[in-house]
Amino acid sequence: MSSPKSNKPKIVNGPGGYILQDVPHLIDYLPDLPTYPNPLQDNPAYSVVKQYFVDADDSVPEKIVVHKDGPRGIHFRRAGPRQKVYFESDEVHACIVTCGGLCPGLNTVIREVVSSLSYMYGVKRILGIDGGYRGFYAKNTIPLNSKVVNDIHKRGGTILGTSRGGHDTTKIVDSIQDRGINQVYIIGGDGTQRGASVIFEEIRRRGLKVAVVGIPKTIDNDIPVIDKSFGFDTAVEEAQRAINAAHVEAESNENGIGFVKLMGRYSGFIAMYATLASRDVDCCLIPESPFYLEGEGGLFEFVEKRLKENGHMVIVLAEGAGQELMSKSMESNTDASGNKLLKDVGLWLAQCIKDHFKKNKMVMNLKYIDPTYMIRAVPSNASDNVYCTLLAQSAVHGAMAGYTGYTSGLVHGRQTYIPFYRITEKQNNVVITDRMWARLLSSTNQPSFLGPKDVTEEKKEMPETPLLDGDGPVDIPPVTKEITK
Ligand SMILES: Nc1ncnc2c1ncn2[C@@H]1O[C@H](COP(=O)(O)OP(=O)(O)O)[C@@H](O)[C@H]1O
Numbered sequence: 001m002s003s004p005k006s007n008k009p010k011i012v013n014g015p016g017g018y019i020l021q022d023v024p025h026l027i028d029y030l031p032d033l034p035t036y037p038n039p040l041q042d043n044p045a046y047s048v049v050k051q052y053f054v055d056a057d058d059s060v061p062e063k064i065v066v067h068k069d070g071p072r073g074i075h076f077r078r079a080g081p082r083q084k085v086y087f088e089s090d091e092v093h094a095c096i097v098t099c100g101g102l103c104p105g106l107n108t109v110i111r112e113v114v115s116s117l118s119y120m121y122g123v124k125r126i127l128g129i130d131g132g133y134r135g136f137y138a139k140n141t142i143p144l145n146s147k148v149v150n151d152i153h154k155r156g157g158t159i160l161g162t163s164r165g166g167h168d169t170t171k172i173v174d175s176i177q178d179r180g181i182n183q184v185y186i187i188g189g190d191g192t193q194r195g196a197s198v199i200f201e202e203i204r205r206r207g208l209k210v211a212v213v214g215i216p217k218t219i220d221n222d223i224p225v226i227d228k229s230f231g232f233d234t235a236v237e238e239a240q241r242a243i244n245a246a247h248v249e250a251e252s253n254e255n256g257i258g259f260v261k262l263m264g265r266y267s268g269f270i271a272m273y274a275t276l277a278s279r280d281v282d283c284c285l286i287p288e289s290p291f292y293l294e295g296e297g298g299l300f301e302f303v304e305k306r307l308k309e310n311g312h313m314v315i316v317l318a319e320g321a322g323q324e325l326m327s328k329s330m331e332s333n334t335d336a337s338g339n340k341l342l343k344d345v346g347l348w349l350a351q352c353i354k355d356h357f358k359k360n361k362m363v364m365n366l367k368y369i370d371p372t373y374m375i376r377a378v379p380s381n382a383s384d385n386v387y388c389t390l391l392a393q394s395a396v397h398g399a400m401a402g403y404t405g406y407t408s409g410l411v412h413g414r415q416t417y418i419p420f421y422r423i424t425e426k427q428n429n430v431v432i433t434d435r436m437w438a439r440l441l442s443s444t445n446q447p448s449f450l451g452p453k454d455v456t457e458e459k460k461e462m463p464e465t466p467l468l469d470g471d472g473p474v475d476i477p478p479v480t481k482e483i484t485k
């Protein structure tokens with residue numbers, strides 16, 4: 001199919017417009033690797049499961065809503081244990097690293113990668129990399145086993161530490177090679193997965209038998225393709241506490257405004273879902289939906305109206321919203337990973353609202369709550385814990401089966417292996433012309449801040465419920481293979 005060292009996407013075409021966006025495998029560039037029976041076949045816990053091993057031809061569709069006559073569309077390789085593995089238990093030397101911002105569930109994923117490796121595959125050598133990518137070359141490693149990780153899922157944060165910046169591909173791959181590591185589990189967001197992709201390319205270039213596996217982490221839910229990221233549920237739940245407090249404060253004061261700032265650099269998912277869940281929110285402002293303050297249809301007019309109607313209101317604001325409204329003269333820098341550092345829109349907007357009411361001599365009591373770091377520092381809730389477990393197990397099954405250069409992710413409730421380029425090519429954003437945002441607008445009854453022209457323009461850019469359009473920009477022409485059966 002492809003030349004052994006090709007770095008082109010692996011695409012398999014089948015009948016009826018079937019497309020498999022496949023992930024790389026170690027035998028793509030090391031064709032003579034031996035295989036071994038999967039030790040799980042002797043594991044009493046799994047021997048009861050009928051058809052425990054995943055069929056080599058199983059795949060999961062990217063879009064489940066399709067037209068009757070439409071093509072079958074893009075699919076991803078189904079995750080799970082394979083009959084044959086490419087590593088013997090004694091041979092595996094795994095490492096785990098966490099990068100980027102914190103997110104509830106990081107410790108659960110670490111715990112479950114360690115447990116899956118040791119309990120399912122009998123792996124004994126597992127290292128934690130201390131403090132993100134730079135830990136590969138600048139710090140000592142942390143030996144991990146099931147005892148060390150036993151209780152960590154009850155704690156927020158990451159026991160391994162994390163960082164931004166410090167991605168030096170050569171130094172990282174040298175460290176992997178020097179230590180004899182052959183499975184690398186990389187937990188992190190969009191930036192981290194980009195870093196994982198270049199590590200994988202360098203490993204393939206050097207011809208090393210090393211599986212590189214990404215596990216997607218982002219509290220902002222801004223990673224595309226996957227249903228949602230782990231920790232997101234917990235974050236939304238935790239945000240309710242702040243919104244409830246804001247509501248209590250607002251209700252108890254004359255013309256009270258409870259004002260809550262939540263995380264969401266470029267994507268307003270936390271704010272949107274927290275608003276939909278709470279039902280106490282009168283106005284939700286997110287980066288994807290530009291708004292304005294003054295005049296007809298503006299924010300001030302709406303705030304005045306709601307206070308006159310109800311005597312109080314709650315505003316939820318995502319940190320990336322309204323950035324363009326603030327003074328251009330305010331410095332904007334980048335963090336060590338190159339992410340734009342946002343200006344504090346929360347304090348700024350709270351002050352603008354106060355000034356507006358003062359100018360108009362109207363009584364108003366605004367209470368500002370910024371729970372941002374509290375929301376991501378908590379341990380994951382029950383449903384995220386289960387999700388983290390499945391993600392970690394899938395990640396390990398894939399590496400043992402010789403797959404590499406993939407992110408393990410949930411697509412329509414099924415675990416899949418997704419090639420890195422699909423994860424890094426674009427960001428997941430709230431589509432403000434889609435039904436979910438309309439549901440929010442109808443629940444808060446806030447203005448859309450959009451004119452009819454904006455809606456048309458927006459629709460052109462982001463079609464609602466896009467069908468079979470998932471094969472977005474790919475720089476390298478794909479290597480394709482036809483299925484003829
Ligand atoms: N394009 C890239 N190439 C290589 N490494 C990257 C790239 N973008 C980010 N990284 C690295 O990934 C890590 C995490 O990135 P960051 O953007 O801070 O968080 P997140 O992964 O949560 O988005 C950092 O160590 C950063 O240096």
Ligand SMILES: O=P(O)(O)OC[C@H]1O[C@](O)(COP(=O)(O)O)[C@@H](O)[C@@H]1O
Binds near residue numbers: 101190220263319339
């Ligand atoms: O930890 P820091 O550097 O203050 O970052 C805060 C940022 O991290 C986030 O929580 C998540 O960003 P990442 O997905 O890049 O980790 C953003 O919502 C927020 O803007």
Ligand SMILES: [Mg+2]
Binds near residue numbers: 100191
């Ligand atoms: Mg990021």
